[in-house]
Amino acid sequence: MSTRIDKTFERCRSEKRAALVVYATVGCPSPAESEAVIDRLIANGADMIELGVPFSDPMADGPVIQKAGQLALAAGAKFDDVLAIAGRIRAKYPETPLILFSYYNVLLNRGLDKLGGELAAAGIDGVLAVDLPLEERGELVPVCEKYGIDLIPLVSPATPPERAKRIAAGCGGFIYYITVRGVTGVRTSLPPELAGELEAVRKLLPLPVAAGFGISTPEMAKAVAAHADAVVVGSAMVRHVADGDADGAVKLIADIAAALK
């Protein structure tokens, strides 16, 4: 459905490498600074951006993204800021896929139909509603269809294959494969069974597979990339931004992009 995401995977495939998806908490440490960082991340090798909507109760997140969300909310970041920043990044980078990342409550609160129009106008390509189970997504699916936005499905090691197939049906863009049973955060290693799991998901499901959670260094990204169509990096980058070290964040992403080449 969304050509920007499909085209990005095609381009990366032709370059024989995995795509680099970077998660950033919008509004951390302030809306203006987060916009500048996102701009630099794209200029330095991020192929797609997950625009994280700051939320007070992020139950799938570890300490880094929790803190980033708190900083963003304390700085006054609002959903309107996320839309405005998305719109300006879209205008500057017409080809880079932008994926709205949010807990479902925030989307429901906005009003789903209004939200669909707003996301399309801001140039958003996909939506990751992290805590929205298959059984509850009946209202969001038609909104995404109406506005040409991919609903990005999440699958984890705890998802049985038959359920994974039902989750992927009606979705688009890519499969987000959660690498660990746990929350987001910086890690030093990933489970040894991950490579086999990723290959199994790639065979089972008809979309490219992005692996995320815990990928924190160029070496880890490269190892995971051998078995995935994309790697997602969040906390390892966000922790620099939350510490006021935008340069460190940009350098990490540039180093990971270089390792994937």
Ligand SMILES: O=P(O)(O)OC[C@@H](O)[C@@H](O)c1c[nH]c2ccccc12
């Ligand atoms: O932070 P990590 O461990 O690098 O993981 C990716 C990630 O940040 C992003 O995709 C994400 C942030 N919060 C989430 C909650 C659920 C699923 C995914 C996410």
